[in-house]
Amino acid sequence: MAGNPVGRTVSIALALLCVGAAPRTGPSFGIWSNPKGSVHVRAEPCGRNMCGVVVWASDKAKADAARGGTDPLVGTTLFRDFTPAGRNRWRGKVFVPDIGKTFSGTVTLLDPDRLEGEGCLLGGIGCKSQIWTRVTP
Template sequence: MPTIVSRLFACAALTLTVATASAQADMQPDPARHGTSWSGVWTNGNNTMHVRAQRCGDAMCGTVIWADDKTKADIAARGRTLLGTEVFREFRQTGPNEWRGKVYVPAIDQTVSGRIELTDPDHITASGCALFGLGCQTRHWKRIR
């Protein structure tokens, strides 16, 4: 009888330990759902384009709200419109200051896989790669609002 009782106590203790650990894990923030946001208006490194980043459903997106005349003309010459184009698409948080999604590159009319890292509250680094990691580029953006 003492063996059965001691086994029951051991099982109860194990169950309590697992339940406590599970409850504590549920209280930890999920980096894919919480953390710093990169919502706002951003300008690229040479100030030829401004993008408004905001929540789009359960993800983040970024839409072109301003471009200089040369950039608009370059894209128009390719038969496309730049203003209103969503260049950052379906970005979901993968870490405290990191998001992954798709980047539309108007100059080549292609969408590539992308990553955004919030390096500080006013700067992001956006990178995109085409062709299985080949042809990667990185751009630095600064918050303007």
């Protein structure tokens, strides 16, 4: 998946799991880690929607993003305008920094400490999902 733009898209798109189930407060807000532990995203309100901002990234993730034209990675809003799409589910746009493109994605809160994110290319093609975990202080 690492050398494949679709795979990278899905990996980052799944980072969208940082968004969850409540419009202003709730269990989805906080910091979430991707499965590899290389990116941490803070889910937070952005107007009436929810967004996800990178608050920490490994050196490799930073280098990959820089090669794709996003530098710095930390502070970048990856998840934009996520709106409710059912119980414990959100839909929005995901910016993939290592390829500089934006795709559609969904996030589903599985339980207080796990989110499943799914990212797809246009028309629902090439979808992938990942489970992200809450980062505890």
